Amino acid sequence: MTKTQIKICGLSTEAAIDAAIDAGADYIGLVHFPKSPRHVSLERAAELRTYAAQRVKTVLLLVNADPKSTGKAIGDVKPDVIQFHGSETPDWLKLVADNSGLEIWKALGVKDKPTLAKSARYVGAADRLLFDAPAKALPGGTGTSFDWSLLADHDHKLDWGLAGGLDPDNVADALHATHAPLVDVSSGVESAPGVKQVDRIAAFCQAVREFDEAG
Numbered sequence: 662m663t664k665t666q667i668k669i670c671g672l673s674t675e676a677a678i679d680a681a682i683d684a685g686a687d688y689i690g691l692v693h694f695p696k697s698p699r700h701v702s703l704e705r706a707a708e709l710r711t712y713a714a715q716r717v718k719t720v721l722l723l724v725n726a727d728p729k730s731t732g733k734a735i736g737d738v739k740p741d742v743i744q745f746h747g748s749e750t751p752d753w754l755k756l757v758a759d760n761s762g763l764e765i766w767k768a769l770g771v772k773d774k775p776t777l778a779k780s781a782r783y784v785g786a787a788d789r790l791l792f793d794a795p796a797k798a799l800p801g802g803t804g805t806s807f808d809w810s811l812l813a814d815h816d817h818k819l820d821w822g823l824a825g826g827l828d829p830d831n832v833a834d835a836l837h838a839t840h841a842p843l844v845d846v847s848s849g850v851e852s853a854p855g856v857k858q859v860d861r862i863a864a865f866c867q868a869v870r871e872f873d874e875a876g
């Protein structure tokens with residue numbers, strides 16, 4: 662049985678971390694981007710990372726952070742993975758990877774086939790691509806989906822994941838359409854921006870596991 666990996670993103674409380682772990686998530690995401698309703702300070706991100714350590718992998722999200730801020734964020738939080746969610750270049754990702762030894766993910770907003778074709782430039786720079794909806798007021802956490810059929814026959818050159826407007830009711834359809842090895846959710850398991858709902862986290866993970874079991 663293929664086990665789809667699950668990332669629950671935009672957590673800011675210990676209770677939400679417990680809910681994600683209890684539901685069987687593989688990754689939690691901590692957003693360090695002051696414009697986001699899910700923003701956590703580096704101090705709080707470090708506390709949450711320590712709370713989660715050994716139980717689930719922690720992904721720290723940054724958006725177009727400068728080199729000094731990136732180094733401080735990595736040093737303070739010590740995440741397992743760093744996810745870049747802005748317009749960061751492959752060269753910048755390589756530099757961070759070489760200096761930190763961390764696993765690197767790059768989020769890309771998918772508009773059309775040419776966007777997907779351009780994603781190949783991250784080969785050798787990122788460990789995983791996260792295909793998300795195009796940016797709106799925020800670069801991520803928008804709660805909107807893109808056209809999943811764009812991924813149906815895409816020749817993936819890198820490990821990858823699917824994000825953007827997923828929720829407990831549509832994640833099985835998204836997996837049928839894309840066969841994503843990882844799914845990422847934020848708004849779809851919230852009652853309001855930044856407020857995670859334990860029962861929706863559980864329902865999301867349950868829907869993924871039911872898809873996996875149905876084969």
Ligand SMILES: O=C(O)c1ccccc1NCC(=O)[C@H](O)[C@H](O)COP(=O)(O)O
Binds near residue numbers: 670690698746847849
């Ligand atoms: O979640 C945010 O507020 C956010 C802000 C700025 C950059 C990235 C952000 N989230 C990144 C994620 O990985 C989200 O889980 C992903 O975009 C999917 O979000 P959603 O459509 O709300 O499920």
